Amino acid sequence: DSGVTQTPKHLITATGQRVTLRCSPRSGDLSVYWYQQSLDQGLQFLIHYYNGEERAKGNILERFSAQQFPDLHSELNLSSLELGDSALYFCASSVGSGVSVAEAFFGQGTRLTVV
């Protein structure tokens, strides 16, 4: 167990709805990263937070937003959901603000299915 916890494990929702995915990083890790894994796009970086502040943005849609709370857990909010948003959403955490020598540890992911 890597210590990164993601809830829920599975989520099925309808188009147009809004969902919130939650991530608790490993104890002591200040950085949280969100990734989207879909069949056709592979593993895409969405966003990175370090100690509550946004550090980097990747291919994150405007309909998506994230935040990191004072207790360092993070939430990814997905709104106006479309069928194409169905994917596995991974959270990863690391000690520092980058991953230069400290590797990121991944959670088991939340599988989102939009119907």
Next chain:
Amino acid sequence: AQRVTQPEKLLSVFKGAPVELKCNYSYSGSPELFWYVQYSRQRLQLLLRHISRESIKGFTADLNKGETSFHLKKPFAQEEDSAMYYCARGSARQLTFGSGTQLTVLP
């Protein structure tokens, strides 16, 4: 922009045969490179990182700055090596992943 290229989406080898999963990266300074593995229905996990020059589960990867490559190799593939393999490059702000190679080791 940083790019990580894994040219093979699928790779099949027979058990006991050597295997090489290719990874190339766009040149920029001193890269930090990693290989991640995802076994069926499991989380993505770090396999090895170039900085530690280690061998994990028989896999090794050598950073070749001249060819900007970080290919993953194993001399004798095992069936349990069947998985999705991602090459990744670290920077100050993020990990950039390649598109992944699905390795299947046939009996």
